[in-house]
Amino acid sequence: MRTVSGVEKVVVVGAGLAGLSAALHLRGGGKDVTVLERADDVGGRVGSYHGPGYEIDNGATVLTMPELIDDALAAVGADRDSVRPALRTRQLSPAYHARFADGTSIDVHSDPDAMVAEISRVCGPDEAQRYLRLRSWLADIFEAEFDRFMDANFDSPFDLVSSPAAVRDLVRLLRLGGFGRLGAQVNRRITDPRLRRVFTFQALYAGVAPARALAVYGAIAHMDTSMGVYAVDGGMRSVARAMAAAFVEAGGRLELGREVTSVDVTGGRIDGVRTRDGHRFPCDAAVLTPDTPVVDAVLPRRRRRRTLAAPSAVVLHGSVPTAVSGGWAAQHHHVIDFGAAWNRTFAEITRSRGRGRLMSDPSLLITRPALSDPGLRFTREGVEHEPLSVLAPCPNLDSAPLAWAELAVPYRNELLDVLDRRGYGGITDGFRVDHIDTPGTWHARGMQAGSPFSSAHVFRQTGPFRRRNLDPAVPGVVLAGSATVPGVGVPTVLLSGRLAAERLGVPRAR
Numbered sequence: 001m002r003t004v005s006g007v008e009k010v011v012v013v014g015a016g017l018a019g020l021s022a023a024l025h026l027r028g029g030g031k032d033v034t035v036l037e038r039a040d041d042v043g044g045r046v047g048s049y050h051g052p053g054y055e056i057d058n059g060a061t062v063l064t065m066p067e068l069i070d071d072a073l074a075a076v077g078a079d080r081d082s083v084r085p086a087l088r089t090r091q092l093s094p095a096y097h098a099r100f101a102d103g104t105s106i107d108v109h110s111d112p113d114a115m116v117a118e119i120s121r122v123c124g125p126d127e128a129q130r131y132l133r134l135r136s137w138l139a140d141i142f143e144a145e146f147d148r149f150m151d152a153n154f155d156s157p158f159d160l161v162s163s164p165a166a167v168r169d170l171v172r173l174l175r176l177g178g179f180g181r182l183g184a185q186v187n188r189r190i191t192d193p194r195l196r197r198v199f200t201f202q203a204l205y206a207g208v209a210p211a212r213a214l215a216v217y218g219a220i221a222h223m224d225t226s227m228g229v230y231a232v233d234g235g236m237r238s239v240a241r242a243m244a245a246a247f248v249e250a251g252g253r254l255e256l257g258r259e260v261t262s263v264d265v266t267g268g269r270i271d272g273v274r275t276r277d278g279h280r281f282p283c284d285a286a287v288l289t290p291d292t293p294v295v296d297a298v299l300p301r302r303r304r305r306r307t308l309a310a311p312s313a314v315v316l317h318g319s320v321p322t323a324v325s326g327g328w329a330a331q332h333h334h335v336i337d338f339g340a341a342w343n344r345t346f347a348e349i350t351r352s353r354g355r356g357r358l359m360s361d362p363s364l365l366i367t368r369p370a371l372s373d374p375g376l377r378f379t380r381e382g383v384e385h386e387p388l389s390v391l392a393p394c395p396n397l398d399s400a401p402l403a404w405a406e407l408a409v410p411y412r413n414e415l416l417d418v419l420d421r422r423g424y425g426g427i428t429d430g431f432r433v434d435h436i437d438t439p440g441t442w443h444a445r446g447m448q449a450g451s452p453f454s455s456a457h458v459f460r461q462t463g464p465f466r467r468r469n470l471d472p473a474v475p476g477v478v479l480a481g482s483a484t485v486p487g488v489g490v491p492t493v494l495l496s497g498r499l500a501a502e503r504l505g506v507p508r509a510r
Contacts, residue, residue: 001153004476007284007504008032011273013260013298014289016044017490018481020243021072021497022287027252028075029506034281035244035252036273038259043240044289045452045482046490049317051434053380056317056387057237058437059452060490061367062334063089063230064223068494069239075509076250080242083249087242088233092372094118095229097332099422100194101340101361105330108198110228123192134189134199137176138222144172145216150486153499154464173216182218183211197338199225201363204393205489207310207456209346214459223491231333231372260298263474270476287500289481291454292467294446299474307467309449310456310488311349311356312396312439316412316431319385322377324430325368329423335366337422349395356395358402358411362418365391388431390415396449397439404440404450412436454482462487469496470503478503 010026012019015037026033041047045059066089073079080087093114094107106122109115112135119128148169152159161167177185186199200210202220232238248254258279263286264272273281288295292307330337339345339361348357370376370386377386392415394400416428439450448454455461469484471477480500486492502508 001502002155002470003503003505004285004470004478005505007476009283010034010285010287010504011036011281011283012287012289013273014044014481015039015042015240015244015254015256016289016481016493017046017240017243018493018497018500019044019287019289020240020247021494022289022480022500023247023252023497024072024243024250025075025498025501025506026287026504027247027250028077029501031504031506033247033252034283035247035254036258036260036275036281037254037256040256042244042254042256043237046236046240048235048237049435051317051319051432054319054376054378054385054387055235055237056319056389057235057369058317058435060236061369061389062224063232063236063239063490064227065491066230068491069243072243072494072497073246076246078246078249083242083246085234085238085242087238089230090233090372091228091230092333094332095225096198096334096336097330098194098198098336098338099330100338104194106194106198108225110226112226119195123195127190127192127195130190131195134186135226137185137189138199138218139226140176141173141178141216142219142222144169144176145178145219149173149216149463150219150492151495151499153470153502154468154485155470157464159464176215178214178216178218180215181211182213182215185215185218186210193342197342201336204311204346205453207451207453207488208458209343209350211343211346214457214462216462217457220489229334231369233373233375235369235373235376262298263300263477265300265474268475270474285476285478285504287478287480287497287504289479291447291481292483293448295479295483299471299477305467307448307455307461308352308458309396309398309451310453311399312394312442312449312451312453313437314392314394314408314411314415315437316390316415316433317435317437318388318431318433319378319380320388320427320431322384322386324426325386325388327425330366331371333368333372335368336363337366337419338363349393349399351395351399354399354401356399358394358400359392362392362415364415364419366419367391390419394439396451397443398449402439404438408436408438408440448483453488457487469500
């Protein structure tokens with residue numbers, strides 16, 4: 001593995017999970033580390049928005065593999081109990097509640113016995129046995145790829161066959177069908193169309209329709225459905241705040257409101273980072289964590305490789321009176337409300353070259369964090385409320401260059417009408433939407449094609465073919481975050497921070 005030598009002083013650009021993970025591992029390795037964040041709070045895509053009387057997560061709401069947070073904190077001798085305030089997590093059971101257009105529902109449990117009982121109840125005992133075979137296959141996929149293909153740095157695609165152990169893992173993945181299609185592999189193992197959705201919708205996180213996604217992305221389904229989904233007291237934003245607190249306590253320097261505009265290169269190597277307010281931060285190396293357009297604007301001009309962006313999302317953030325939400329049939333932290341359409345829906349939002357369109361029969365993720373953390377409820381004008389988010393996948397701006405400034409409010413109304421018809425009584429009038437994220441708002445924050453999911457995980461943008469984290473054009477620059485290896489998602493961006501630290505000479509703790 002190639003590394004950057006002679007590194008003592010590092011600037012990390014971005015205080016999202018990738019940047020904070022890199023900063024903690026670098027600080028734990030004895031480096032002098034400064035984190036520069038353009039916003040006035042940490043978190044990035046796990047930050048927050050403020051509404052009247054409440055705070056709500058602005059991005060990811062699903063936490064899996066919390067041990068990766070522990071790993072980053074442990075780099076500086078901290079843990080979830082030692083940070084202030086302490087970081088408290090709890091496993092959700094069920095991880096998700098899935099609702100379907102035919103009126104049925106399935107609780108998705110991480111515990112195999114509970115899931116067998118639930119599938120037996122809804123789909124029959126034969127399908128429950130098929131589920132166990134699928135669960136075993138998903139676990140095999142995860143175990144075959146995690147160490148070698150996710151938690152690993154790549155210098156070139158030849159790293160996949162660079163040693164007998166690497167060849168052995170690659171052959172194992174091939175035998176498991178990991179380079180086939182996820183949808184086909186899942187369909188071979190289970191037959192109920194509702195369950196097929198439950199175990200393949202995660203492909204959207206990777207930016208690909210389930211029918212086209214590589215089967216290796218069954219690893220995401222394994223994390224989501226077998227390894228446990230966790231809630232965080234105070235919201236997902238508490239994760240970033242805890243990591244930032246541990247970093248500062250360990251002697252790191254955190255500068256908020258610092259937007260990086262360029263890097264200085266002397267003698268062919270980076271030696272400083274400049275911010276919009278005129279400050280210069282000297283360094284031996286820099287870790288850049290923003291999305292591709294921001295990174296490319298900061299680095300010296302060179303030829304850029306065009307990448308395919310993942311689909312985007314519209315997210316409604318706000319609050320609803322508990323007297324309204326308490327009457328809904330679904331009383332769970334995470335609810336996936338599936339429309340009747342499936343393959344057509346994915347086709348609509350993944351078409352390229354301006355041919356995309358909004359979902360004609362939307363599938364939606366509804367998040368109600370106060371159901372697992374009642375402390376998030378609040379009173380406004382004498383009425384108790386809870387925070388509420390609704391996420392609707394949609395095409396990115398390359399796929400559908402829609403005028404979101406004009407479309408956001410009408411589409412909000414359309415989504416609320418859909419939910420009202422599906423049994424969320426009173427949501428049209430009761431849900432006060434204080435912030436709407438659209439491809440337009442994501443694009444304004446520097447995200448590729450207005451997608452918060454960065455580059456799609458098609459084959460040519462997967463593993464060693466994804467943008468590498470060691471920039472060959474500017475020695476001393478290392479990338480972390482969704483756009484580089486290993487890719488999109490909370491666990492993967494945490495890994496990306498550790499991988500960036502290794503590139504800068506910090507050995508992994510054993």
